[in-house]
Structures are given as C-alpha cells and as structure tokens.
Amino acid sequence: MQPTIIGVRFTKIGKVYHFDSTAIPDVNVGERVIVDTSRGRHLGEVAQVLTETPAPPEGGWKPVERRATPRDLLLQQSWQAKQTEAMINCRARASELGLHEIKIVAAEYNYDGSRLALLFSTDSEEKVDLKSLKKDMQRLYPNSQIEMRQVGPRDVAKILGGMGACGLESRCCSKFLTDFSPISIKMAKEQGISLTPNEITGMCGRLRCCLIYEYEQYVEARKQLPKRNKRVVTPKGEGKVMDVLPLSNKVVVAIENEEQHTQQWVTFDRDEIQPWDELETLRRKSQAPCDRHEGGGCTCGKARKSN
Numbered sequence: 001m002q003p004t005i006i007g008v009r010f011t012k013i014g015k016v017y018h019f020d021s022t023a024i025p026d027v028n029v030g031e032r033v034i035v036d037t038s039r040g041r042h043l044g045e046v047a048q049v050l051t052e053t054p055a056p057p058e059g060g061w062k063p064v065e066r067r068a069t070p071r072d073l074l075l076q077q078s079w080q081a082k083q084t085e086a087m088i089n090c091r092a093r094a095s096e097l098g099l100h101e102i103k104i105v106a107a108e109y110n111y112d113g114s115r116l117a118l119l120f121s122t123d124s125e126e127k128v129d130l131k132s133l134k135k136d137m138q139r140l141y142p143n144s145q146i147e148m149r150q151v152g153p154r155d156v157a158k159i160l161g162g163m164g165a166c167g168l169e170s171r172c173c174s175k176f177l178t179d180f181s182p183i184s185i186k187m188a189k190e191q192g193i194s195l196t197p198n199e200i201t202g203m204c205g206r207l208r209c210c211l212i213y214e215y216e217q218y219v220e221a222r223k224q225l226p227k228r229n230k231r232v233v234t235p236k237g238e239g240k241v242m243d244v245l246p247l248s249n250k251v252v253v254a255i256e257n258e259e260q261h262t263q264q265w266v267t268f269d270r271d272e273i274q275p276w277d278e279l280e281t282l283r284r285k286s287q288a289p290c291d292r293h294e295g296g297g298c299t300c301g302k303a304r305k306s307n
Contacts, residue, residue, distance in 0.1 A: 008045065020061035032044070075113070
C-alpha cells in the first residue's frame, strides 16, 4: 500500500515539508495538522496532497499526528502574541552581554509554547558564542525549550518585509517566494542588466532574487541569435552585430556605407539575417573544383586544374 504524502507549510510564505498522512484519512488542502518535526511538534497548514509518492528521505517519512483542534488554534494565537516580547527581551539581554555582532531578528513559539526559537543574524564570519545568552533566556522562559537559530540576509529581509528595491510595495521574498534559488552575476550579464551594485542588489545586500525569473528565457532566446561582433548579411548589406534583443528576437546591426564613410545601425528580425561566415563557406565551396570530375559522372562543370 502506497503511503499518502502531504505537503505542510508552517508559515504563510514558507517552504513546504512532506509528511505521511496515511493514518489520518481524507486530509485536504487548507486543513491544519499537528506534525512531529526535528524541531519538536508544530502546527502547520496542508499546502498540497501529492498524487504520486516521491522518493522517501533518509529515515523515512515522519507521520502526521492528528488534525489540529480549535483549542490548538487558540493556543497558537496566544503564543504568537507573546513573540514580540520575547524578541525584545532577547535583544536587551544580548546588549547587556555585549553581543553587538549579532542581531536578534525574530522570536517564534511553536503552537503550544513548548519551544521558543530565537532567530539571529550576524555579519561576522567567525562563530559567535551564544551559550550565555541561551542560558539566560532559558532561565527567563523555563517552560519553553530555547533554540538559537542563525538565519541569512535573505531570510532577514523575508521576515522583516517592507518595500522592494525595485519599488514594489512588498518584497518578492515576503510575498510569494517559498525558497531561495542560487543567484549569480552571470544571470545579470546574460540579460544585459547593468552591473552597478544598486541595480542588481536587493534590500538584503545580496543579488536580487528576480535576476533568475527570466534568465532561462534569455539563455534559450540567445541560442537562436548571433553573438555581438559577428558578421552577418542583411537585406541592406553586410554588417556587424552590435546588440541583441533576445525577447523580441531581433538584432541591431551596424552597416557601413563605404561611399559616404558612414555607419548606420539598423534593427532586423532574426529571419532577415544570415551568418556571414556560413555564406562565405558556401561561396568558397561553390567556387572550388570538383574532386569527382576526373572520375566521370559529374555534371558540375568544374574541372580540377592540372598542375
């Protein structure tokens, strides 16, 4: 019997984790469930019900314990209301301990308050000793298991929210991105985007996540177009490719007017141009003598010149 695998999300715009819901029949998208994770028991929302069972992770699927009750939901709301206070207390204690190299970003209780995760970020490459801070917070909150969890700059931007560097009212990471993809400078170059730091850097100080949105389309489109500085033949004569417009499938060609000693830049559709080197190769082949002529049976009329 194939297990029933569901995807559960623990925050509104968060990563989806998979669990085995075979013991809980007819679980639907939108329902709330209690699951046991590596960080304790948590309440999450069913985001998907998989029709095909994926390969199980190492150690197998963790099971769904039960459906969440109205009491569980009220408990979650009650503990979430205390998160800001816990964050403020942690910031104050970190300041007293002289831990200025870290920033307490948020505090997260699980649904019943049995665990309290304190999220922090740091610009220091060296590991920060937080034993004293964790011990003091454990003393302040004895009924919750304290966890100090480091997050990266992108996660910080996602948690804090706010306007995006592009002017959007909400940052992509806070609005719909459930996971962060690797971003590189190559993606900006492929799309012809200025490499000026303020043009490609997000509010998190890292390369903007949106650089990946159209990257594959640009790569695929560029495969059909000649590269810059390539010689091409156009309806207006030979010229050199000065720029490519991948999404519109066009190229900008510089055409020399030898008589007037001027240069004109003209935009052509991909179908209107041909590579100069390919045409030149065909021209040379057409002018070359035929190797088969001396053997007979050839009607090309190009006899090989005798030495």
